[in-house]
Structures are given as C-alpha cells and as structure tokens.
Amino acid sequence: MRVLGIETSCDETGVAVYDSELGLLGDALYSQVEMHTEYGGVVPELASRDHIRKLLPLIREVMTESGLVLADLDAVAYTAGPGLIGALMVGASTGRALALGLGIPAIGVHHMEGHLLAPMLEESPPSFPFVALLVSGGHTQLVRVDGIGEYKLLGESLDDAAGEAFDKAAKMLGLEYPGGPLIAKLAEQGDRTRFRFPRPMTDRPGLDFSFSGLKTFTLNTAQSCRDAEGVIDPQTMADIAAAFEEAVVDTLAIKCRRALRETGLKQLIIAGGVSANRRLREKLAETVSVEKASLYYARPRFCTDNGAMIAYAGCQRLMAGQQSDLTILARPRWPM
Ligand code: KG4
Ligand code: ZN
Numbered sequence: 001m002r003v004l005g006i007e008t009s010c011d012e013t014g015v016a017v018y019d020s021e022l023g024l025l026g027d028a029l030y031s032q033v034e035m036h037t038e039y040g041g042v043v044p045e046l047a048s049r050d051h052i053r054k055l056l057p058l059i060r061e062v063m064t065e066s067g068l069v070l071a072d073l074d075a076v077a078y079t080a081g082p083g084l085i086g087a088l089m090v091g092a093s094t095g096r097a098l099a100l101g102l103g104i105p106a107i108g109v110h111h112m113e114g115h116l117l118a119p120m121l122e123e124s125p126p127s128f129p130f131v132a133l134l135v136s137g138g139h140t141q142l143v144r145v146d147g148i149g150e151y152k153l154l155g156e157s158l159d160d161a162a163g164e165a166f167d168k169a170a171k172m173l174g175l176e177y178p179g180g181p182l183i184a185k186l187a188e189q190g191d192r193t194r195f196r197f198p199r200p201m202t203d204r205p206g207l208d209f210s211f212s213g214l215k216t217f218t219l220n221t222a223q224s225c226r227d228a229e230g231v232i233d234p235q236t237m238a239d240i241a242a243a244f245e246e247a248v249v250d251t252l253a254i255k256c257r258r259a260l261r262e263t264g265l266k267q268l269i270i271a272g273g274v275s276a277n278r279r280l281r282e283k284l285a286e287t288v289s290v291e292k293a294s295l296y297y298a299r300p301r302f303c304t305d306n307g308a309m310i311a312y313a314g315c316q317r318l319m320a321g322q323q324s325d326l327t328i329l330a331r332p333r334w335p336m
Contacts, residue, residue, distance in 0.1 A: 001074045001319060004062070004098070005311025006055070008091030009083025009111045010137070011042045013054040014307030017066045017073070018315050024121060026065035027308045028058045029301070033178065040177050041167075048086035055094055062307075070102060075323070077314020080108025081331030082138065088330040096328045107314045107322060108329035112139055112336045114309035115271040116151075118298040121312055126267045126296045131259045133252060135280075136272030137163035137178070140252075142207050142259045143336075145269075148316045151336055154259055155207025162248055162274045165211035169218040169244050173237055183241045184277055190235075190242025195221055197247035202254045207262075209255065211248065218244050245279055253283045257291060266293040276303035 002025070007014035016027040032050050036042045063069065078095030081088055092108065099106035116132050119125060131154070134141045140157035160168065163180055170179020175186070197217050200210045218240065225236045232240075256268055268288055274280065275297050288295045302308055317323075 001315055002068070002072060003075045003077050003311045003315040003318065004059070004073050004095075005109075005307045005309070005314055006059075006076070006078040006091040006095045007111075007114070007305055007307045007310045008051040008055065008087050009079045009081070010087060010305060011036055011047050012305040013051050013058055014305055014310070015055070015058040015062045016307035016311040017062055017068065018308065018311035020315055020319060024308055024311075025068065026062040027306070028061045028065070029306055030054045030058060037176050040171065042084070044084045044086055047084055048090055051087055051090040055090060070098070073102060073104060075099065075104050075314065075318050076102075076106045077109050077310050077318070078106065079111045079114065079310050080324075080329035081111065081334040083111055083332065085330060085332045088332065089328070092328045092330040096326070100326065105318060105323040107317050108324045109310050109313045109317065110334060110336050112136070112141075112272075114313045116143065116145065116269075117148075117313045117316065118271050118302045118306075118309040119269045119296045121302055121308055122296070122298055126269055126294070129265055130267035130269055130296075131256070131263055131265050133256055133268065133270045133275070134272050135162045135252065135270065135274035137161060137167065139272065140209050140211070142255060144263055144265070148320060154263070155209065155255060157209040157211060159210050159212040160215065162209070162211055162252065163272070165214055165248060166274065168215045172215070172219045172222055173232075173240065180274060180277070183245055184279065186238050186241040187245040187279065190238035190240070192242040192246045194239040195243035197221075197243045199247055199251045199254065202251055207255050207259055209251065214244065214247055245277070249277065249280045249283045252280060253287045256284060257287050260288075260291045260293055266291070267296065268293055269296040271298065271303065273304045276300045
C-alpha cells in the first residue's frame with residue numbers, strides 16, 4: 001500500500017510517500033520558522049496562509065522524488081489534529097479532496113500518534129509492547145504502547161510541555177523562537193553544576209510531570225545574574241542554559257526509569273521535537289543500560305514535525321482496515 005502523508009498542524013509543511021513494502025519513497029519538508037521568529041512565536045493566520053502556498057508544490061516535489069504519479073497512490077493520510085485549526089484545515093481539506101478526486105480512501109491521523117510511531121521508520125525499530133516518552137512543544141506524555149491504537153496513558157504534564165518549557169526559558173534568556181535547539185546549543189558551552197535547578201515532582205510517586213516552575217526558576221536565576229546594565233555575561237548564560245537543560249532531562253529520565261520498572265517493559269522509545277535533544281539521548285542511554293533495556297528514537301528530521309510520520313501512521317491504520325468518511329476532519333484538541 002502506497003500512502004501520501006500530509007502534515008500541516010503547526011509551522012512545518014510536511015509531505016511524504018510511504019510504501020508498506022518498500023518504506024519511505026519520498027519526503028519533503030518546508031519549515032516556516034524564519035517567518036515566525038520575527039514575532040517570537042507561531043502566528044496562526046500566517047501559518048495557514050503559508051501552508052496554502054507550500055502544500056501543492058511540496059506534493060509535486062514528493063511525487064517526482066518518488067518516481068510516481070498521483071494515480072499510483074492507494075490512500076491519503078493527513079494530520080487531523082491536535083493543532084492550529086486554520087493550519088489543520090489546509091492539510092485536511094487538500095488531503096480529503098485529493099483522495100476524493102482519485103477515488104481512494106483518506107484517513108485523518110492523530111499528530112501525536114505520528115510522532116509516537118516515527119521511530120518505526122528507522123532501521124532496527126522496536127517491537128510492541130514498549131514505553132514511549134512523547135516530548136513535543138504541546139505534549140509531554142508517558143504511554144504504554146501495546147500495538148497500533150493500543151495506547152495507555154501512564155503520565156503527562158500537568159502544566160507546560162517540555163518543549164514549551166524550553167521555548168519559554170529561551171525567551172527569558174533573550175533567545176529567539178523556537179528556543180529548544182538554541183538552549184541545547186548554548187548548554188554545550190555551559191557548566192552543568194554551577195546552578196542547581198529543581199527536578200519537579202520526582203520526590204513523590206507517580207509518572208506525571210510539571211515544568212512551569214522551572215520557567216520561574218530560570219527567570220529568577222537570570223535576574224540575579226544581571227549586572228548594573230541588566231546584562232548577563234555569555235558564560236553565565238551558557239551555565240543557566242545547561243542547568244535548565246539538565247533539570248528537564250534529569251526529570252524526564254527519572255520518570256522513564258520509573259515507567260520501565262512499573263511496566264516491566266524493556267524497550268523505551270522517545271519521540272517529538274525534544275527527542276532530538278542530544279543530552280536527553282545521552283541521559284536515557286545511561287538509564288536504559290542500568291535497566292537492561294533498549295532505547296529507540298528517530299533521526300532528528302523525524303523528531304520534529306514531518307510528513308513521513310503521518311504517511312507511516314496512516315498506512316498502519318489503513319492496513320488495519322480503518323479509514324475516515326468524507327468529513328474533513330480537523331480537531332484543534334483531540335486526546336490520543
Ligand atoms: O514535535 P514538534 O516539532 O512540534 C510539536 O508537535 O509541538 O516539537 C517542537 C518542540 C519545540 O518546543 C522545540 O523547542 C523543541 O521541540 N525542540 C527541542 C530541540 N529541538 C526541538 N528542545 C530541546 N532540544 C532540542 N534539540
Ligand atoms: Zn509535533
């Protein structure tokens with residue numbers, strides 16, 4: 001089965017073709033990040049308009065890369081939510097209309113299921129069941145995964161998502177949007193031990209998270225380090241970034257270890273934008289080695305939003321006999 005995947009839930013336009021026999025045939029991605037940086041965050045109306053501009057050229061590009069014509073497709077998968085409603089509508093209406101025109105099925109895919117399954121696109125994927133840590137800009141969840149569509153929520157953030165905390169902490173340090181990768185880069189030059197940030201909710205049982213306190217901690221630390229002109233010296237900036245990153249990563253690792261112990265499972269996958277973080281990968285590699293478990297993640301391009309994960313997730317659902325009706329599905333909020 002050959003599936004065209006379309007992702008337009010936020011600020012990346014992603015299109016890909018996944019073949020259930022041959023794997024990924026083509027994958028194109030356009031990031032709007034530069035356009036939104038000027039405003040310090042994603043501007044929903046600008047995002048929708050840009051998806052409209054980019055989607056059809058990207059579909060053409062992917063068809064050429066795959067050596068296919070539209071008539072070779074067996075189905076279309078599009079992100080149906082959660083996300084920005086206007087942005088979702090672009091991918092949903094285009095995907096639905098294309099499928100209708102071609103006389104093939106369409107399926108609305110849950111964006112987080114896409115992220116969750118992205119590591120399956122890599123060479124030695126995990127096999128079910130496994131524990132998944134989903135860490136993106138909008139979600140932080142620990143999930144027990146027994147199969148496609150068999151997801152049990154083990155814990156989640158009660159306030160900010162991990163990626164959101166990275167972005168907000170970055171803003172407080174005067175860094176641009178999106179701040180996650182910038183904090184990570186700055187942290188490489190930092191001393192991780194100079195400041196000690198809290199590890200929220202790790203001193204009590206349970207698998208939930210809370211990251212909003214770290215934001216305040218970052219702000220207070222930054223304020224206390226400003227000189228008379230309000231400037232923080234570059235080394236101190238790097239030290240704060242390193243302490244913040246260490247606190248988030250440590251907290252995530254503590255909860256992952258707990259989840260592995262509580263479920264007795266020996267495979268951990270990490271997915272979503274923050275799973276691209278090098279320090280998180282390093283720390284979790286240590287965790288799984290102590291637990292005699294294995295760690296899986298996607299290549300950095302498939303950690304953040306992309307069309308390949310939607311094509312893959314859609315293909316799995318379609319092969320299990322599911323498809324969406326003629327409704328153009330777009331749900332800004334949608335539990336997985
Ligand atoms: O999964 P994603 O692309 O979009 C959502 O579904 O939200 O995740 C984006 C988030 C942003 O908050 C971004 O700052 C964060 O992932 N992120 C990172 C890194 N790369 C992206 N956070 C920390 N370290 C990184 N290397
Ligand atoms: Zn995402």
